[in-house]
Amino acid sequence: MGLRSFFGILPPKLFYKDVSAPVELLPVPEKITLLWYRRTPSDLAVGVGTEVETGQDLARNGRGPFVSTVTGHVDEVNTFLGVDSREYLAVQISADQKDNFDPSLPAVEDLSEAKPETLRASVNRAGFTALKSIIRDPRVWPAIDALIISVLDLDPLSIVNQQIFRDNTDQVQAAVELLARTTEASRCVLAVPDNLAGIASKVSTGAATVAMVPPVYPNGLPEILAKNCGAGLLMKTYDTGFAGNTVVVSLEHALAMVSSLQTGRPMLEKTVTFSSGKGELQNFRVRIGTPVGEILKRASVNPQPKGKLILNGTMRGYACFSDEQPITATTESVHVQEPSEVFFFQNTQCTNCGKCNAICPVDLEVNLLGRLSEYGIYDKCRGLGIENCVECGLCGYVCPASRPLVQFLTRAKQGLSEEAQEPAGMEEALECNACGPVCPAIRLFDTESDKEDSPKA
Amino acid sequence: MKLLRTFTKGLWEELPPFRLVLGLCPVLAVTKSAETGLGMGLAVIFVLTCSNVLVSCLRNVIPRKVRIASYIVIIASFVVMVELASQAFFYKIYESLGIFIPLIVVNCIILGRAEAFASRNGIIPSALDGLGIGLGFTMSLTVLGAIREILGAGTLFGTQVMWSSFRPFTFMVEAPGAFISLGVLLALMNAFSKTQQS
Amino acid sequence: MKALDLTVSPAPHCHCGARITRVSYNILLALIPAMAMGFYYYGFDALRVVAASMGSAMLAEAAIQSILRKPITIADGSAAVSGLLLALILPASVPLYLVVVANFVGIVVGKQCFGGLGANPLNPALVGWAVIRITRAWAGYLDFDLALVNYETGFILQYPLAVLKAQGSAGVAHFSLMDLFLGKQVGGIGSSAIIWLLLGGLYLVVRGVIRWEIPLSFLIGVAVIAGIFWLGDRTSYGSPIFNILAGNVMIGAFFLSTDNASSPVNQWGMLVFGFCCGAMTVVLRSWSIYPDGVVFACLLMNLFVPLLDKIKKKQPLPPALSPVTPPVMSKSAEERSAS
Numbered sequence: 001m002g003l004r005s006f007f008g009i010l011p012p013k014l015f016y017k018d019v020s021a022p023v024e025l026l027p028v029p030e031k032i033t034l035l036w037y038r039r040t041p042s043d044l045a046v047g048v049g050t051e052v053e054t055g056q057d058l059a060r061n062g063r064g065p066f067v068s069t070v071t072g073h074v075d076e077v078n079t080f081l082g083v084d085s086r087e088y089l090a091v092q093i094s095a096d097q098k099d100n101f102d103p104s105l106p107a108v109e110d111l112s113e114a115k116p117e118t119l120r121a122s123v124n125r126a127g128f129t130a131l132k133s134i135i136r137d138p139r140v141w142p143a144i145d146a147l148i149i150s151v152l153d154l155d156p157l158s159i160v161n162q163q164i165f166r167d168n169t170d171q172v173q174a175a176v177e178l179l180a181r182t183t184e185a186s187r188c189v190l191a192v193p194d195n196l197a198g199i200a201s202k203v204s205t206g207a208a209t210v211a212m213v214p215p216v217y218p219n220g221l222p223e224i225l226a227k228n229c230g231a232g233l234l235m236k237t238y239d240t241g242f243a244g245n246t247v248v249v250s251l252e253h254a255l256a257m258v259s260s261l262q263t264g265r266p267m268l269e270k271t272v273t274f275s276s277g278k279g280e281l282q283n284f285r286v287r288i289g290t291p292v293g294e295i296l297k298r299a300s301v302n303p304q305p306k307g308k309l310i311l312n313g314t315m316r317g318y319a320c321f322s323d324e325q326p327i328t329a330t331t332e333s334v335h336v337q338e339p340s341e342v343f344f345f346q347n348t349q350c351t352n353c354g355k356c357n358a359i360c361p362v363d364l365e366v367n368l369l370g371r372l373s374e375y376g377i378y379d380k381c382r383g384l385g386i387e388n389c390v391e392c393g394l395c396g397y398v399c400p401a402s403r404p405l406v407q408f409l410t411r412a413k414q415g416l417s418e419e420a421q422e423p424a425g426m427e428e429a430l431e432c433n434a435c436g437p438v439c440p441a442i443r444l445f446d447t448e449s450d451k452e453d454s455p456k457a
Numbered sequence: 458m459k460l461l462r463t464f465t466k467g468l469w470e471e472l473p474p475f476r477l478v479l480g481l482c483p484v485l486a487v488t489k490s491a492e493t494g495l496g497m498g499l500a501v502i503f504v505l506t507c508s509n510v511l512v513s514c515l516r517n518v519i520p521r522k523v524r525i526a527s528y529i530v531i532i533a534s535f536v537v538m539v540e541l542a543s544q545a546f547f548y549k550i551y552e553s554l555g556i557f558i559p560l561i562v563v564n565c566i567i568l569g570r571a572e573a574f575a576s577r578n579g580i581i582p583s584a585l586d587g588l589g590i591g592l593g594f595t596m597s598l599t600v601l602g603a604i605r606e607i608l609g610a611g612t613l614f615g616t617q618v619m620w621s622s623f624r625p626f627t628f629m630v631e632a633p634g635a636f637i638s639l640g641v642l643l644a645l646m647n648a649f650s651k652t653q654q655s
Numbered sequence: 656m657k658a659l660d661l662t663v664s665p666a667p668h669c670h671c672g673a674r675i676t677r678v679s680y681n682i683l684l685a686l687i688p689a690m691a692m693g694f695y696y697y698g699f700d701a702l703r704v705v706a707a708s709m710g711s712a713m714l715a716e717a718a719i720q721s722i723l724r725k726p727i728t729i730a731d732g733s734a735a736v737s738g739l740l741l742a743l744i745l746p747a748s749v750p751l752y753l754v755v756v757a758n759f760v761g762i763v764v765g766k767q768c769f770g771g772l773g774a775n776p777l778n779p780a781l782v783g784w785a786v787i788r789i790t791r792a793w794a795g796y797l798d799f800d801l802a803l804v805n806y807e808t809g810f811i812l813q814y815p816l817a818v819l820k821a822q823g824s825a826g827v828a829h830f831s832l833m834d835l836f837l838g839k840q841v842g843g844i845g846s847s848a849i850i851w852l853l854l855g856g857l858y859l860v861v862r863g864v865i866r867w868e869i870p871l872s873f874l875i876g877v878a879v880i881a882g883i884f885w886l887g888d889r890t891s892y893g894s895p896i897f898n899i900l901a902g903n904v905m906i907g908a909f910f911l912s913t914d915n916a917s918s919p920v921n922q923w924g925m926l927v928f929g930f931c932c933g934a935m936t937v938v939l940r941s942w943s944i945y946p947d948g949v950v951f952a953c954l955l956m957n958l959f960v961p962l963l964d965k966i967k968k969k970q971p972l973p974p975a976l977s978p979v980t981p982p983v984m985s986k987s988a989e990e991r992s993a994s
Contacts, residue, residue, distance in 0.1 A: 351773035354920030393667035400673040628790040
């Protein structure tokens with residue numbers, strides 16, 4: 001696994017990796033797939049066969065932005081069930097090796113003079129879907145209190161932001177200042193893991209304060225960062241239903257946003273960390289929409305039958321069933337597990353050991369919540385602060401009974417929000433089971449495969 | 458047929474301590490041996506049948522507002538008869554039952570049958586009901602008492618049934634033993650009726 | 656999209672490796688030195704009790720689970736642990752049928768009736784011990800002075816706590832505290848091997864199998880309350896150190912009271928639980944008819960666990976959610992107010 005954990009008087013700790021791996025740029029693949037969350041083909045301005053240019057907005061007027069990351073022609077438009085079991089609109093584009101940039105891409109003329117509104121409009125046009133919360137309507141949303149630019153990664157197996165911080169130290173200061181101006185945040189924080197303190201000291205902070213964060217998972221998660229260095233609550237986009245006043249942006253996205261302001265070009269490439277059971281971590285920079293298979297090919301690792309291919313890290317990520325799964329702007333890492341490393345949950349009952357309580361970063365009573373949710377008593381979960389759960393996965397990671405605790409908590413949250421009957425426009429709870437019939441190997445509860453716990457003759 | 462059902466329902470379907478889970482105080486307290494259990498049961502049969510009959514006779518006379526007090530007066534008079542009789546003829550059992558004979562007055566089975574059955578039915582059904590429920594109660598108490606006596610003292614109705622070197626498991630005649638054996642019997646009965654149903 | 660033959664399951668995709676089996680087997684491992692001391696002093700008799708106890712505990716668990724048509728989980732080792740714990744607090748001379756009955760009652764009534772591992776409100780080993788202790792005809796077997804009179808062990812064949820109870824602190828003056836600490840005292844098969852229990856318990860704490868809060872506060876509870884008694888009346892009560900080193904305190908602090916299912920999970924709850932266990936131990940030693948009170952103190956405090964679990968860190972405030980209105984609606988509201 002490559003995860004370091006300590007046992008003893010203190011609960012185990014998952015440390016972020018402190019390694020440096022050069023970023024290798026991969027060539028543009030023949031075909032890319034762009035995903036658009038919960039849209040239909042009618043939202044597109046293009047159809048099958050249309051020639052597109054790099055940076056072109058594919059969305060029909062006013063529905064976007066949804067930018068193409070390559071030059072080529074549209075091959076296929078269909079719906080797609082993503083790894084997170086949400087429905088996406090997928091646009092497949094056959095890519096040319098050479099990029100023709102859309103000539104209409106607007107670059108901001110005079111960055112130092114531009115108004116925040118102009119800057120925000122420009123960032124919005126560049127299609128930063130992951131940053132939707134910043135590009136907001138100030139009449140609806142409260143003012144941003146704190147902007148946190150995070151050098152920490154989301155998963156212990158990802159070193160993307162660390163590596164970018166090492167490589168682009170000189171650009172950080174300008175980026176921070178420009179973003180602070182764009183968002184009009186009253187406070188700007190650069191969150192740096194302790195192990196990069198040496199590099200951080202070289203950055204002249206200017207408007208931003210530098211917060212040193214212990215490189216322990218889950219300190220890099222936006223919710224935890226917001227709690228520890230911000231104004232407390234994370235601002236999320238309106239379709240998740242939570243409104244806070246802190247915005248967390250990863251360093252990679254921050255730099256891409258700044259570069260889009262400077263050049264007008266949208267974020268075309270994403271850096272991902274590749275890891276497998278053996279071997280070092282590798283960083284690859286790929287065009288957004290590249291199938292995962294390209295990275296596997298370059299790293300010459302093939303997932304074995306009954307193994308796992310995990311996007312976005314082992315703690316919170318998703319296992320995918322195909323190597324054609326595209327890399328999106330939010331994909332942080334690709335991890336391949338051997339069949340022997342694959343971990344299965346068990347349908348055993350809670351032994352009340354309290355390990356989950358001890359490790360929970362938001363101090364929930366996970367043992368109680370897990371049992372309440374197991375038996376469908378969701379009302380009692382509300383008073384126990386279940387809304388604070390960040391789904392970091394640590395409770396499931398430490399549970400000696402191998403219970404699917406994260407899923408229990410998620411189910412309770414889902415049950416509560418179903419009861420509350422969310423207003424339209426919020427994320428609806430998808431329980432379509434569409435993945436069931438097509439899934440090659442759904443094995444959530446597989447008691448027989450756990451050889452260790454089965455009685456030996 | 459209906460009369461027969463009135464009688465037999467107390468033997469299984471509405472078996473007082475196990476099905477209705479009523480009157481547990483004497484069930485737990487006096488079943489230290491089969492003998493005391495049986496004695497208590499017989500006393501309850503007598504009181505229950507007689508009070509059911511009398512309550513049934515007077516059901517149209519007793520004003521509704523003072524019915525509980527009246528039932529208690531009726532039950533108490535029979536209890537006093539039982540107490541005096543047992544004092545005279547079965548002094549040993551009287552001693553081991555102690556306070557629990559006078560406490561029959563407030564036994565919820567007897568009050569419950571008077572309220573729920575005898576005050577709404579004729580004399581013969583009430584008598585049969587009292588007899589049936591009383592027999593069921595006696596049976597349960599005797600079985601429970603026998604189990605506790607055999608394990609806890611090695612005897613049954615005072616005669617040695619276990620081997621001579623048996624060191625009795627006196628835990629069973631202590632209070633926790635009563636709870637545990639009652640619980641186990643309840644569980645067995647529920648399991649049995651579950652298999653009957655399915 | 657072409658599907659590969661891959662496993663798909665939800666996050667987290669990795670695990671720290673802790674298993675219920677490992678918890679149990681670590682506890683068994685930690686108890687081995689104490690058990691070996693029992694074998695050394697009491698020979699075959701001790702072996703006989705330990706084997707019968709572990710065997711009957713596992714047999715009881717397997718039997719009740721097959722009757723109830725549940726998966727048989729004796730491989731998780733929890734039944735073996737409670738069997739061994741029960742054996743270690745019994746004297747070596749105890750008849751085997753007693754051990755078997757205690758284990759059956761402990762496992763069936765104390766554990767499986769409540770729903771098995773994790774759902775038991777009481778520690779099954781303690782339930783088993785309590786059953787034979789309150790059985791009047793059998794309690795004599797648990798009297799260490801009577802039970803162990805025929806053994807050649809090389810140390811004083813008097814149960815220190817019984818001597819304390821009968822003769823006051825003057826009677827126990829000839830027990831050297833060092834001997835007590837090294838396990839040279841009359842007691843259960845394993846519960847008198849103080850130093851080995853301490854080492855085994857520390858091993859468990861270091862491995863993260865048990866939390867440090869309960870043992871520490873247990874020992875502090877014993878020391879504080881014993882200290883109060885001792886300062887009040889030095890002639891009839893033992894010193895705090897004597898109270899910790901004699902009897903079942905060490906096995907109680909590290910092994911009996913730390914059973915996962917029957918102890919609190921939150922830090923303050925555990926501290927209070929441990930302290931009260933220790934305090935009750937001394938109170939029972941001083942005022943009850945029993946020379947030692949560890950088992951009953953633990954059982955009593957087990958009953959308070961649901962209450963103690965309510966002592967917890969202040970819950971983080973739930974996010975102060977201003978119910979988020981979709982943008983269009985608020986816009987129109989603003990327009991309306993403007994017009």
